[in-house]
Amino acid sequence: MKITLNNNQEIFKQESLTVRELLKVKNFTFKMLVIKINGRLVNKTDYETAQIHEGDEVHVLHLISGG
Amino acid sequence: MLTFEEIKERLSRKRVGIAGCGGLGSNCAVALARVGTGTLVISDFDIVTESNLNRQYYFRDQIGQKKTLALTVNILRINPFINVIPHDLKITPANISGLFAGCDVIVEAFDRSEEKEMLIETVLTELPSIPLIVGLGMAGWGMNDSIHCRRIDNLYICGDEQTEIGPDMPPIAPRVGMVSNMQANVALEILLAKS
Numbered sequence: 001m002k003i004t005l006n007n008n009q010e011i012f013k014q015e016s017l018t019v020r021e022l023l024k025v026k027n028f029t030f031k032m033l034v035i036k037i038n039g040r041l042v043n044k045t046d047y048e049t050a051q052i053h054e055g056d057e058v059h060v061l062h063l064i065s066g067g
Numbered sequence: 068m069l070t071f072e073e074i075k076e077r078l079s080r081k082r083v084g085i086a087g088c089g090g091l092g093s094n095c096a097v098a099l100a101r102v103g104t105g106t107l108v109i110s111d112f113d114i115v116t117e118s119n120l121n122r123q124y125y126f127r128d129q130i131g132q133k134k135t136l137a138l139t140v141n142i143l144r145i146n147p148f149i150n151v152i153p154h155d156l157k158i159t160p161a162n163i164s165g166l167f168a169g170c171d172v173i174v175e176a177f178d179r180s181e182e183k184e185m186l187i188e189t190v191l192t193e194l195p196s197i198p199l200i201v202g203l204g205m206a207g208w209g210m211n212d213s214i215h216c217r218r219i220d221n222l223y224i225c226g227d228e229q230t231e232i233g234p235d236m237p238p239i240a241p242r243v244g245m246v247s248n249m250q251a252n253v254a255l256e257i258l259l260a261k262s
Contacts, residue, residue: 031180032180032181032183032184033184034184034187034188034191034222036191036219036220039220041188041191041192043188044188059219061187061203061219061222061224062228063180063183063184063187063203064180064203064204064228064229064230064231064232065178065179065180065183065231065232066178066202066204066205066206066230066231066232066238066243067087067089067090067091067092067176067177067178067183067202067205067238067243
């Protein structure tokens with residue numbers, strides 16, 4: 001499938017991925033994240049079930065400390 | 068384009084919520100106060116300590132005071148013609164809506180990533196129509212070009228998105244000031260476009 005991830009076009013061999021699978025494939029290891037699929041916030045409790053499909057727009061925001 | 072008098076007039080009807088009164092929050096609040104933002108809702112549970120003075124908008128003789136009280140005093144010394152609504156409390160998912168509903172813009176100004184995540188999740192869920200401006204990555208010094216601003220829907224991100232604070236990477240005045248003023252600048256862009 002082809003998706004837009006953080007404003008970049010990316011191609012994955014899988015036809016769909018859960019959020020948890022996407023994080024693993026991309027090696028996104030940050031603990032503190034905000035994830036949106038097509039403008040909708042994905043709750044942390046839904047990372048195992050929320051599906052990403054062809055054409056989806058996904059944002060993964062890494063939160064780092066400092067302020 | 069607008070004259071400064073027109074800017075002040077438009078901003079006088081606006082309300083901005085600021086979550087946290089540390090390096091980001093205190094400097095952002097002062098910038099918004101100087102240009103005449105009508106109401107600032109500020110919130111923090113902490114007190115001013117000596118280690119805050121390397122970046123936060125407090126004075127040595129305010130060490131030991133509540134940050135919300137000290138910041139209110141400092142803002143009103145600069146601009147006594149705006150309203151400051153201080154909340155001396157710890158922000159939690161349960162009180163965010165009550166604190167910031169009715170604001171035209173919310174500024175995220177926390178220190179720890181856990182708190183940033185909590186605020187973003189709660190605002191996107193409970194107050195999705197209010198623009199949220201977060202500060203992300205400003206530790207260290209130099210590297211001017213790494214600081215940027217980008218937008219995801221109603222979420223605005225200011226910072227380098229890279230430098231996490233640590234013993235060898237402290238948050239200090241220049242870059243914290245840059246990001247906090249960038250947050251204030253984004254807030255103005257939103258506030259002046261809406262009216």
